[in-house]
Amino acid sequence: MAEKPRHDDLFDEDFARRRDAARKKLDALDPARRGAPLDDPKWDPKRQQWFEAVYELADGDAAGVPWGNLAPQPLLADWLARNPDLASVRALDVGCGLGDNAAALADRGARVTAFDFAPRAVEWAKNRFAGKNIDFVVADLFAAPSEWRETFDLVHETYTLQALPAQLLPEMRQALADFVKPGGRLLAISRARDENQHIDGPPWPLARMDIEAFCACGLVLESLDDTTSGPAAIRYWRALFHKPRAPGAG
Incomplete structure (x- = not known):
């Protein structure tokens, strides 16, 4: 490379x-x-x-790299513009690719861990964003380090869910939810489709029920945007969840 x-x-x-x-x-x-x-x-x-x-x-x-746009995903960038202060927030960027989304989180003050299971992607991202407060690591969503469990204040994923076939969605959703600490949030962005709409993938756009199913993983839905983005006006979900704290927890 x-x-x-x-x-x-x-x-x-x-x-x-x-x-x-x-x-x-x-x-x-x-x-x-x-x-x-x-x-x-x-x-x-x-x-x-x-x-x-x-x-x-x-x-x-x-x-x-089909998703290597050398800029943060626009719906993430828009969300960060509305939530500019991530100082002291520990964030996890899932499937970091070339690192632009991780860098956008770091630019808002977050302490970012970003992972991808492709070593070349991680090497590439490290080279691009050397010096930023980002720990780029090689890891597998399906076998993530145990110390990441309920560790992160903010977990961000873009395009990971839509990139794999539907039978893997339950395992992916639970893995993502498990990263979120009590009181923390999950921000998920994916292509969208109607419930009865069949689209040959990949990617495989998600139906509303695919997003709302995070609620079965211990998360609470805060907002779900059904929107379009980009010159091609592609339809997306942008979903924000939080994990409740245990009763009596600070």
Whole structure:
């Protein structure tokens, strides 16, 4: 991988050309795009091999990473603008990718732990944001360090839930909820669909019930925005939850 990633303007025609070419190559490698049965463990339903291939083939060019927009997700940026002071907050950024969302949290004063299970992604993010108050680590959502349990004041995830097939949603939701300390919050952002709307993935947009199911994991829904974002007006959920403190707890 190149020592430093290229920071091209996302509206540059050459960047767009490279991204389009990369998407075609990655789709050809993706078992989910080739119609592999989602309940067959032989095709790697957690998609680890494919995600690792994304960063390997990108070789330091952000155009090769479909979600590598070199800026925080707009709905996260909007939420942070409304919640600007995260001083003393311990935050976890799930599936950090190239690190832009983690950096946005750190810029608001949070002490950020950011993880991805792709080592190349973590290396890339470390290089980009060296010097910021971010601990970038390689970790697996499905086998996270035990010391992270109920540790974080704010847990943020964008696009992680929508990236894996629906049968993994219950395990992912519980893992995310388990990171939140009593009194802490979870901010989840994903593509949205109607309950009866079928969309071939990946990604697999979530229905309202998929988001509200966090309430079965010990969380309480504070707000759920059904909104659109970006030039293509893609529909998203932005959900904020909190974990109640035990009765009598400070």
